[in-house]
Each structure stands twice: as structure tokens, then as C-alpha cells.
Ligand code: SF4
């Protein structure tokens with residue numbers, strides 16, 4: 001596994017990191033096996049968050065005694081200094097460490113988020129204080145909004161930007177990645193599989209490896225998944241015409257219907273659970289129609305409340321025709337219910 005410098009920081013990270021959401025579905029023993037296997041295979045960069053339930057705690061237990069070999073990134077969704085101080089202290093405790101290498105202000109999506117964190121008494125002044133006190137080595141930020149991410153990079157306050165990047169969500173390639181490179185910032189690619197929409201690991205990483213400064217952080221929940229990706233990185237990257245065709249097929253299939261789960265469209269005034277309803281087809285693909293109808297029952301039944309007011313369309317930065325899509329998913333759901341005898 002090749003090591004890379006994360007932007008201008010002194011952090012040397014493996015060219016792929018470990019996104020630590022999926023380990024919340026594992027028992028500690030399994031999580032320990034996957035995390036330790038990743039470390040043995042050369043992955044030293046672990047991205048977690050206070051919000052990922054017991055992810056930090058599992059990492060802390062699994063990688064106890066390895067602190068000097070790993071780079072830990074965590075984050076907080078809170079916007080105020082007091083809340084972030086509490087989150088940071090909890091993260092340090094759960095991870096069993098007295099410093100976090102990279103601490104990120106999470107999901108700074110809209111101007112109001114930025115105003116809140118950067119105001120007096122906001123989260124930013126607290127993480128700067130914590131960095132000066134040695135509890136954080138570097139400051140980072142995450143966003144799902146391209147204009148906001150560009151604005152955040154330009155502030156010069158952060159060492160890294162974490163943003164969705166995959167061959168369906170390629171927006172960062174044009175300006176954000178070059179700008180981050182130019183300013184010496186690390187670029188961390190969240191959602192390398194499009195949040196589960198891309199089910200072909202080889203093609204997903206062939207695309208990402210064309211951007212050598214980008215550090216993807218796929219989520220792993222088995223040692224086999226770790227091996228698949230690490231083995232893939234062992235060979236030189238070669239993007240063939242057939243790979244480009246396949247990427248294009250995915251884009252055509254998902255393009256104007258692909259929900260990035262950014263949640264800018266929320267809340268629905270009529271109580272529709274938009275994000276999970278938008279993701280119904282993905283759940284069907286990952287599970288089966290019979291399982292999906294139970295798993296998605298609440299969100300799919302909430303679609304009946306949609307009166308097509310269009311408020312969510314105005315809020316969606318990807319111009320998705322949300323009412324039309326969720327009504328289509330509702331039809332599919334009802335067909336699956338009938339087939340499953342519900
Ligand atoms: S169009 Fe439907 S889902 Fe969207 S905000 Fe209106 S009622 Fe809610």
C-alpha cells in the first residue's frame with residue numbers, strides 16, 4: 001500500500017482510508033478483525049465521527065496499542081463551541097487517545113451552517129483552541145455542497161476537505177480538487193461507491209485512481225472487502241474503453257434519478273420521509289424485494305402524503321424530480337408488497 005502526504009500536513013496516510021460507518025453493524029469481535037486486518041494490509045487512515053454510534057469506541061478497542069501507527073480522523077455535526085468541546089472530549093475518550101490527527105467540522109452544507117460555526121462562540125473557535133492545546137493536530141471540514149466546499153477551501157482555515165467523489169458524482173474534479181491541490185489541502189473522497197449505488201468496486205476505483213491526490217475512504221465490514229480493494233491497488237491502474245462504457249451506463253441509469261442523500265430537501269411539510277423513499281431501489285438491489293418491503297415500510301407508506309407541492313425540488317441541488325421519483329418507487333413498493341403477499 002502506497003503512502004501519501006495528506007495535503008501540506010505532516011500526516012502520511014495510506015492511499016485508501018477506512019470509512020468507519022459500516023463497523024457499527026458488527027459486533028466488537030468482528031469489527032476488531034476487520035480493522036486489524038486493514039491495518040495489517042497497510043491501511044493506516046481511519047475516518048470516524050462522534051455521530052457514528054459506537055464506531056469510535058470499536059476503533060479504540062480494536063487498535064489499542066497501535067496509536068503511533070495510525071492516523072485518526074473524526075468529526076462533529078455540532079455548530080457551537082460548547083457542543084463541539086463535549087464531542088471532542090467524548091471522541092478522545094472513546095478512541096482511547098489524547099489527540100486526534102484530523103478533526104473535521106461535519107456537513108457544512110449551507111451558508112447558515114458556516115455562519116453558525118464561524119460566529120463567536122461557534123465550533124470553529126473551539127477546534128482552533130483544541131488544536132493550540134494539542135488535542136487536535138489538523139483541522140478539516142466536510143461538505144456535500146460544491147459551492148460551499150469551494151468557499152471553505154478558499155478560507156485557508158482547514159488542512160483537508162472531505163467531499164463526495166465517484167464517477168456518478170464527479171463535480172469535484174473540475175474545480176474543487178485542482179483548487180485543493182493548488183492550496184496544499186488534502187482531498188478526502190467520501191462515498192467512493194456512490195453511497196451504495198455503484199456495485200462494481202473495480203470500476204469505482206479505476207475512476208478514483210485517476211486522481212492521485214484524492215484519498216478515498218470506502219466503508220468496510222469484512223476482511224474480504226478489505227482484500228478486494230487492497231489487492232486492486234497493488235496492480236497499476238488501467239482504465240479501458242469498456243470501463244468508460246460501464247461508467248457511462250451507470251451515469252445514464254442513475255443520472256437525474258440519483259439521490260446523494262445530502263438531505264437539503266428536508267423537511268417535507270407533509271411528513272414524507274424523502275431520503276429513504278428516494279433510496280428504495282438501492283435497498284431492493286442490496287437486499288431483495290421481499291426484505292426491502294419490510295425494511296422500507298415506514299418511508300414508502302409516507303409517500304402517500306406527497307401532494308407534489310414541489311418545495312423539495314426547489315431545495316434539491318441536483319434538480320431531482322423528487323415527487324415523480326418517489327411515486328414511481330411507491331408503485332414498485334406496492335408491486336413488491338403484492339408479490340410478497342403483504
Ligand atoms: S413534493 Fe411531496 S415530498 Fe416534496 S415537499 Fe412536497 S409533499 Fe413533500
Ligand code: SF4
Pocket residue numbers: 258259260261262263264265266274275278315316317318320322
Ligand atoms: S433528493 Fe436531492 S436534496 Fe434530497 S437528499 Fe436526495 S440529492 Fe439531496
